[in-house]
Amino acid sequence: MRQAGRYMAEYRAIRAKASLLEICHRPDLACEVTLQPVQHIGVDAAIIFADLLLPFEPLGLGLSFSAGEGPVIARPIRTAEQVARLPAVDAERDLGYVLEAIRLSVRELRGKVPLIGFAGAPFTLASYAIEGGSTRNFVETKRLMYGDPETWHALMDRLAAIVGRYLAAQARAGAEALQLFDSWVGSLSPQDYRRYVQPHSAKAIALAGAAGTPVIHFGTGTSTFLDAMAEAGGDVVGVDWRIPLDQGWRAFPDRGIQGNLDPCALFAPIPELTRQVNDIVDRAAGKPGHIFNLGHGILPDTDPDRVRAVVEMVHERGA
Amino acid sequence: MRQAGRYMAEYRAIRAKASLLEICHRPDLACEVTLQPVQHIGVDAAIIFADLLLPFEPLGLGLSFSAGEGPVIARPIRTAEQVARLPAVDAERDLGYVLEAIRLSVRELRGKVPLIGFAGAPFTLASYAIEGGSTRNFVETKRLMYGDPETWHALMDRLAAIVGRYLAAQARAGAEALQLFDSWVGSLSPQDYRRYVQPHSAKAIALAGAAGTPVIHFGTGTSTFLDAMAEAGGDVVGVDWRIPLDQGWRAFPDRGIQGNLDPCALFAPIPELTRQVNDIVDRAAGKPGHIFNLGHGILPDTDPDRVRAVVEMVHERGA
Numbered sequence: 088m089r090q091a092g093r094y095m096a097e098y099r100a101i102r103a104k105a106s107l108l109e110i111c112h113r114p115d116l117a118c119e120v121t122l123q124p125v126q127h128i129g130v131d132a133a134i135i136f137a138d139l140l141l142p143f144e145p146l147g148l149g150l151s152f153s154a155g156e157g158p159v160i161a162r163p164i165r166t167a168e169q170v171a172r173l174p175a176v177d178a179e180r181d182l183g184y185v186l187e188a189i190r191l192s193v194r195e196l197r198g199k200v201p202l203i204g205f206a207g208a209p210f211t212l213a214s215y216a217i218e219g220g221s222t223r224n225f226v227e228t229k230r231l232m233y234g235d236p237e238t239w240h241a242l243m244d245r246l247a248a249i250v251g252r253y254l255a256a257q258a259r260a261g262a263e264a265l266q267l268f269d270s271w272v273g274s275l276s277p278q279d280y281r282r283y284v285q286p287h288s289a290k291a292i293a294l295a296g297a298a299g300t301p302v303i304h305f306g307t308g309t310s311t312f313l314d315a316m317a318e319a320g321g322d323v324v325g326v327d328w329r330i331p332l333d334q335g336w337r338a339f340p341d342r343g344i345q346g347n348l349d350p351c352a353l354f355a356p357i358p359e360l361t362r363q364v365n366d367i368v369d370r371a372a373g374k375p376g377h378i379f380n381l382g383h384g385i386l387p388d389t390d391p392d393r394v395r396a397v398v399e400m401v402h403e404r405g406a
Numbered sequence: 407m408r409q410a411g412r413y414m415a416e417y418r419a420i421r422a423k424a425s426l427l428e429i430c431h432r433p434d435l436a437c438e439v440t441l442q443p444v445q446h447i448g449v450d451a452a453i454i455f456a457d458l459l460l461p462f463e464p465l466g467l468g469l470s471f472s473a474g475e476g477p478v479i480a481r482p483i484r485t486a487e488q489v490a491r492l493p494a495v496d497a498e499r500d501l502g503y504v505l506e507a508i509r510l511s512v513r514e515l516r517g518k519v520p521l522i523g524f525a526g527a528p529f530t531l532a533s534y535a536i537e538g539g540s541t542r543n544f545v546e547t548k549r550l551m552y553g554d555p556e557t558w559h560a561l562m563d564r565l566a567a568i569v570g571r572y573l574a575a576q577a578r579a580g581a582e583a584l585q586l587f588d589s590w591v592g593s594l595s596p597q598d599y600r601r602y603v604q605p606h607s608a609k610a611i612a613l614a615g616a617a618g619t620p621v622i623h624f625g626t627g628t629s630t631f632l633d634a635m636a637e638a639g640g641d642v643v644g645v646d647w648r649i650p651l652d653q654g655w656r657a658f659p660d661r662g663i664q665g666n667l668d669p670c671a672l673f674a675p676i677p678e679l680t681r682q683v684n685d686i687v688d689r690a691a692g693k694p695g696h697i698f699n700l701g702h703g704i705l706p707d708t709d710p711d712r713v714r715a716v717v718e719m720v721h722e723r724g725a
Binding site: 334 | 594
């Protein structure tokens with residue numbers, strides 16, 4: 088959940104010298120940043136430092152980040168012609184710097200903790216590609232989805248193939264688990280999820296996990312279609328804090344679950360934070376396969392001491 | 407659902423001459439704007455034109471709207487002292503211009519269609535008051551909620567009393583139904599909703615409906631705590647598009663339901679729009695008490711012809 092980031096002084100020190108994209112492009116820096124939360128927070132896994140939108144560079148969409156670190160896509164995709172003209176993306180050739188950062192990180196971690204690779208899910212990537220950046224209402228995304236479903240499915244199919252193969256390449260480079268991130272899929276109705284998204288997420292996950300590497304299938308705001316998400320695949324399904332952990336689990340009792348602390352709980356005093364952590368661990372009691380995590384990305388102003396405190400609480404409860 | 411607004415040329419014509427707050431403050435203009443959707447769209451009810459945050463003016467929070475119409479609160483509330491110093495609000499004295507706009511509107515409508523009054527729910531108002539404007543992550547809101555629950559409950563209690571009495575005053579002025587708007591309550595976990603919000607929404611609804619006027623209790627992103635929302639009260643519970651209408655209804659089978667078309671569906675071609683409208687009407691079949699509506703506010707670039715088309719579809723299906 089963006090383990091490395093602005094909330095860590097060690098990360099900000101590197102960001103003072105290099106932009107977000109420069110860190111991503113330089114395997115030595117990406118590796119250094121990837122290791123920071125393991126060294127300073129004590130988490131049980133590292134997640135490769137990268138950006139969800141890196142595949143937009145070889146796709147020629149003109150990716151940059153504004154001062155507030157919000158993404159800007161210079162050439163959004165909204166027509167059949169634009170989808171047809173998208174160049175082929177080969178993860179080894181076009182995103183090799185991420186794979187190299189994974190190889191470096193795995194070597195540095197020396198098996199102490201596993202490394203998780205990740206990629207954006209087709210819907211979340213499509214929403215950025217169509218809107219040209221962040222959005223609150225997803226109007227252009229849904230306008231294309233409803234108005235030109237053929238182009239929508241063509242775009243989603245391309246994105247599914249790209250991220251599926253990119254994730255598989257991350258596994259070959261040494262990632263020991265893979266996470267498909269569908270941050271914004273909760274903007275959809277369950278009916279629309281099944282019709283417009285599920286087949287493409289299923290394709291991405293099938294490609295990603297073909298060689299047997301476990302896949303975590305994560306989204307936020309997904310309470311009403313967790314069954315459909317689980318059908319699309321994933322050895323573990325990740326949920327946000329909007330559904331009690333045990334209740335979410337009922338939709339996929341045979342899988343593992345990841346979650347689901349509200350990132351805002353890290354701003355709570357220790358007693359309230361402890362109460363919330365314990366509640367989550369209690370709801371996982373007696374069931375196999377729980378990855379304790381936040382329900383979405385860690386927030387920029389988070390106090391690293393609180394994150395360390397949560398890691399210790401979970402370790403104590405797990406012991 | 408913000409029936410009057412930027413999507414209507416008739417509204418923009420008035421906005422060219424007066425600011426949003428000026429329209430709210432002038433009963434003649436507020437009445438004119440309230441009637442526009444009845445005249446030009448053919449909806450079955452009018453909703454008084456007002457802003458959720460008007461109670462912030464007598465509370466002395468310094469309400470204004472930036473160019474993009476986003477609210478700015480000059481003096482946010484974050485401490486026990488600030489809550490204790492909040493002045494008393496009397497709806498008749500301090501928000502009398504809204505009540506006068508209601509009286510004018512009811513007179514103009516001559517019983518042809520009913521008028522709905524509304525107010526922001528305690529949580530949604532608290533989030534604006536604490537953050538100082540719109541927010542994506544509700545960090546300051548939850549920081550106060552978790553970190554100083556006594557101040558949180560004091561603020562929520564004050565807001566509940568104000569909006570409950572304000573709604574009751576709207577009913578006395580002639581509003582034939584009342585809507586409590588909890589736009590952002592879906593940022594909470596079900597556990598937090600019950601602990602930090604439900605008692606205050608219950609108080610607001612009890613005050614609002616004391617004289618028997620029906621109350622619509624609306625929120626978005628509430629799929630996992632609809633039961634708790636219904637317990638807090640409301641003759642009708644309003645849901646967004648993230649839960650199928652019939653599935654949402656199971657949480658409160660004895661009540662009416664309002665919803666739940668995705669506002670983005672109004673950007674879809676007529677066949678897809680028709681399919682979605684029919685799906686909603688079908689899910690309400692054989693059950694009493696369905697108010698067809700959007701699942702959240704109508705979006706600024708919506709084509710009024712599409713809105714008219716939906717009204718006609720619903721009328722045809724209802725006939």
